[in-house]
Amino acid sequence: MxxxxxxxxxxxxxxxxxxxxxxxxxxxxxxxxxxxxxxxxxxxxxxxxxxxxxxxxxxxxxxxxxxxxxxxxxxxxxxxxxxxxxxxxxxxxxxxxxxxxxxxxxxxxxxxxxxxxxxxxxxxxxxxxxxxxxxxxxxxxxxxxxxxxxxxxxxxxxxxxxxxxxxxxxxxxxxxxxxxxxxxxxxxxxxxxxxxxxxxxxxxxxxxxxxLVEGSLTSKRVPMYSGMIDVLNSIKEDLSREGERNLHQHVDQAIKNCKRTLAYGAVVDPLKRKQYLQAFKAMLEYPQFWTQLPGRLASLIHRR
The missing domain is CATH 3.90.550.10 (Spore Coat Polysaccharide Biosynthesis Protein SpsA; Chain A)
Structure with a gap:
């Protein structure tokens, strides 16, 4: 075979x-x-x-x-x-x-x-x-x-x-x-x-x-999760056309999770590269980051 x-x-x-x-x-x-x-x-x-x-x-x-x-x-x-x-x-x-x-x-x-x-x-x-x-x-x-x-x-x-x-x-x-x-x-x-x-x-x-290669597609967290949101939205549109709205809840939750990870990466990834101005701008652009901060603070301090 x-x-x-x-x-x-x-x-x-x-x-x-x-x-x-x-x-x-x-x-x-x-x-x-x-x-x-x-x-x-x-x-x-x-x-x-x-x-x-x-x-x-x-x-x-x-x-x-x-x-x-x-x-x-x-x-x-x-x-x-x-x-x-x-x-x-x-x-x-x-x-x-x-x-x-x-x-x-x-x-x-x-x-x-x-x-x-x-x-x-x-x-x-x-x-x-x-x-x-x-x-x-x-x-x-x-x-x-x-x-x-x-x-x-x-x-x-x-x-x-x-x-x-x-x-x-x-x-x-x-x-x-x-x-x-x-x-x-x-x-x-x-x-x-x-x-x-x-x-x-x-x-x-x-x-x-x-x-795991630094700089590869899967190492670029922000564009990867942004792109994943586009894919999930395309699936949601298909499910709507096909009358499968009962499955929307799973897609909505996946989109929510992606947005959380995107917001976190948009701030933390430039911090790792010591690009502090970019990180500060991302904090303003992605308010979802602040809702995650209490639970992730120990990890952030360790990585700094």
Missing amino acids: LTSFIIPCFNAQRTLKRAIQSALTDRNNDIEVIVIDDASTNRLHFSTLQANDTRVRIHYQTRNAGPSVCRNIGIEAAKGEWIVILDADDWIAPSRLEKLLTVAEHANLDVIADNQWVVNQHGQKIRKRFENVSRFGVASDDGCIHLGLERILQNPGVGILQPIIRRKALLENGIRYRPEFKYGEDYRFIYDLVRSGAKLGFVDEPLYYAE
């Missing part, structure tokens, strides 16, 4: 080889690796990567278009029964594909994902991505937690999952990443899949290693 890895990348010379090698050393040898270069400024290393293994294919973008466009190109090029999303900064355990696909086939899933180790640039483990998975539900006898639409709406954090998707579920329902969203596009993608009827399962075993 052929499985397709999709790796979008932009100027990822330091980590791309590691990501590709982790895919190639997976216990399932029947794989292809599709790298989509998003108009990197240095492409000299790509020829070596491709020449070392014929299972690696590289698609070159002539202009930078963002990860959503790159992943969609990979989906169109993929030939495997299953599609694995892997970021160029990250890598996977050798047993990941075998373990997750065994569970997925047994539970008749269309999408499966696992917990993650968040690591630093030296590969040292910092923490598990999801410390408390009880909010997702309880694991079934098939070894995974089944996440339906309501659970997805209650837990926007599932957007950070790196899914393995049955290609048939994408093709039959026309599901793709939405390039109009720079942030939160992963969550919208998972939401669209589940909304279309795809069955999603989560395994609480960290077999995916996500590198």
